[in-house]
Amino acid sequence: MTILNPTVASITLRGLFGRKRALLLLPIPVLMIGLTVLANGVANSETQWVDPLIRGLGFAVVVPIVALIIGTSVVGSEIDDGTIVHILTKPLSRTEIILAKLAVAAVASALVSGLTMFVCGLIGVSTQFAVGVGLGAAISSICYSALFVMLSLVTRRPALFGLLYIVVWESLLGNLLSGTRNLSIEQIGLTLAARMADTIMLPTHVKLPTAIVMSCLFVIVPTLIAIQRLRAFTLAGETS
Amino acid sequence: MTPVELTNVSRWYGNVVAVNDITMTLGQGVTGLLGPNGAGKTTLLHMMAGFLPPSQGSVTVGGKPSWKNPSVYANLGLVVEREAAHNFLTGQEFVVASAKMQKLPNPAAAARAAIDMVDMNDAAGRTIGTYSKGMRQRIRVAAALVHEPDVLLLDEPFNGMDPRQRMHMMDLLHAMGEAGKTVLFSSHILEEVEQVSGTVQVIVAGRLAASGDFRTIRRLMTARPHVFAISSTDNRRLAVALMREDSVAGLDVGGSELSVRASDYGAFTRALPRIAIAEGVRVRQLRPSDESLESVFSYLVAQ
Numbered sequence: 424m425t426i427l428n429p430t431v432a433s434i435t436l437r438g439l440f441g442r443k444r445a446l447l448l449l450p451i452p453v454l455m456i457g458l459t460v461l462a463n464g465v466a467n468s469e470t471q472w473v474d475p476l477i478r479g480l481g482f483a484v485v486v487p488i489v490a491l492i493i494g495t496s497v498v499g500s501e502i503d504d505g506t507i508v509h510i511l512t513k514p515l516s517r518t519e520i521i522l523a524k525l526a527v528a529a530v531a532s533a534l535v536s537g538l539t540m541f542v543c544g545l546i547g548v549s550t551q552f553a554v555g556v557g558l559g560a561a562i563s564s565i566c567y568s569a570l571f572v573m574l575s576l577v578t579r580r581p582a583l584f585g586l587l588y589i590v591v592w593e594s595l596l597g598n599l600l601s602g603t604r605n606l607s608i609e610q611i612g613l614t615l616a617a618r619m620a621d622t623i624m625l626p627t628h629v630k631l632p633t634a635i636v637m638s639c640l641f642v643i644v645p646t647l648i649a650i651q652r653l654r655a656f657t658l659a660g661e662t663s
Numbered sequence: 664m665t666p667v668e669l670t671n672v673s674r675w676y677g678n679v680v681a682v683n684d685i686t687m688t689l690g691q692g693v694t695g696l697l698g699p700n701g702a703g704k705t706t707l708l709h710m711m712a713g714f715l716p717p718s719q720g721s722v723t724v725g726g727k728p729s730w731k732n733p734s735v736y737a738n739l740g741l742v743v744e745r746e747a748a749h750n751f752l753t754g755q756e757f758v759v760a761s762a763k764m765q766k767l768p769n770p771a772a773a774a775r776a777a778i779d780m781v782d783m784n785d786a787a788g789r790t791i792g793t794y795s796k797g798m799r800q801r802i803r804v805a806a807a808l809v810h811e812p813d814v815l816l817l818d819e820p821f822n823g824m825d826p827r828q829r830m831h832m833m834d835l836l837h838a839m840g841e842a843g844k845t846v847l848f849s850s851h852i853l854e855e856v857e858q859v860s861g862t863v864q865v866i867v868a869g870r871l872a873a874s875g876d877f878r879t880i881r882r883l884m885t886a887r888p889h890v891f892a893i894s895s896t897d898n899r900r901l902a903v904a905l906m907r908e909d910s911v912a913g914l915d916v917g918g919s920e921l922s923v924r925a926s927d928y929g930a931f932t933r934a935l936p937r938i939a940i941a942e943g944v945r946v947r948q949l950r951p952s953d954e955s956l957e958s959v960f961s962y963l964v965a966q
Contacts, residue, residue, distance in 0.1 A: 438751065505745040506748065513765055514736045
């Protein structure tokens with residue numbers, strides 16, 4: 424048995440970049456890098472812009488939004504337009520379908536976000552800092568992808584609920600209630616990034632072991648739920 | 664082994680019963696699933712194809728339950744009503760992808776054969792986004808039969824097809840039936856079913872209303888009384904003359920229209936112009952008042 428189906432992955436990849444939604448991915452990295460260049464030019468020291476830009480814009484907005492756009496496309500769009508049936512009417516285990524789609528989403532968003540953050544880190548700070556935030560962003564992207572792929576299968580409005588997670592859970596509650604931070608991909612990613620970058624410029628609220636365990640759980644649990652949901656996927660009739 | 668078997672299958676959504684205690688067996692050959700819109704045809708097809716669990720009863724394909732059992736797709740093809748296909752792929756790529764996901768030893772050759780079968784060779788190199796409705800339908804059929812399944816389920820396959828494409832699709836289904844495959848297609852149009860299949864399952868309001876040979880069902884349908892509404896220059900005079908006809912079973916002259924219940928459809932429609940001329944009555948309008956498919960079906964249910 425294959426772990427992920429290559430044909431499903433290739434259709435998913437072509438579908439991802441064949442949709443207009445993919446065009447949204449272009450301005451986000453451009454904006455992020457542009458602002459970093461600007462900030463680095465006007466600021467006296469990088470300590471002035473690293474927190475608001477790398478954390479406040481990068482980890483809090485760019486990374487989750489890129490993952491949201493990609494993660495809800497790979498499964499959600501196919502459910503919306505009905506093309507998922509073409510893949511489901513094959514004797515393939517639902518695991519290899521989900522893993523193929525998740526792999527495409529995770530790799531695509533990790534590349535887009537990871538490279539963006541790497542470039543931003545390189546501009547004003549150091550190579551080690553760049554590698555740290557790049558990898559931190561990539562790991563966050565993988566967690567977000569699993570979460571948003573799962574949301575595509577548990578709700579008909581994955582983009583809405585994904586946005587609610589980002590805005591309400593991570594941004595709002597994450598600032599008000601410190602307890603929610605262990606369940607925040609943003610905070611987990613920041614901790615991992617700060618440790619790998621070996622910097623104190625990024626504030627961390629989660630302990631390193633917790634961050635490692637939670638990042639694994641954020642990938643595994645949603646993936647298992649997604650597989651279960653796809654096994655019991657039902658089609659609604661249009662006439663009845 | 665029975666290709667498709669439904670035993671006491673019901674499906675409800677909350678308080679709404681979509682399919683009500685249906686038992687049927689599909690054997691080799693083409694079977695038409697006939698019923699008005701909203702009768703539960705799609706629900707039934709989705710249950711057969713493993714996309715909906717029955718609320719009660721069992722649905723098996725090749726002896727195995729189809730729900731939560733992807734292995735049935737190795738021997739089952741499904742063409743859903745919704746005309747969804749990956750628009751960014753060419754027809755060729757779409758069918759090859761199907762063959763690969765079926766894990767066929769030679770996907771390219773299997774795809775070529777399937778595309779040939781639906782007569783889509785010329786357009787196979789174009790992306791599906793450029794296809795007409797009928798072409799999309801055909802390429803989806805090719806993708807569904809690329810692995811030569813024993814069972815092929817099609818939901819309203821003739822929708823949106825022009826007469827030539829329709830004919831071609833009918834021939835294709837015929838050929839598959841002759842080859843010993845089990846083909847089931849749903850339709851709400853009597854004539855489509857008549858032309859393609861010998862066996863018919865009629866469902867109305869979620870129940871199996873009639874089942875068996877098409878000719879038997881056709882006889883049931885045409886032998887029923889027909890009601891016509893006539894408006895003429897002198898309804899009463901016409902009514903008196905019509906009363907003498909054997910083909911007329913009843914008359915109602917109340918109201919502005921003359922309502923005629925004919926026991927023999929053919930004889931009545933031939934007799935009416937002759938009588939009208941003889942009586943010097945001018946017929947302004949003749950309209951079958953219960954020709955809707957729903958009334959045909961409800962008549963069948965009452966039988």
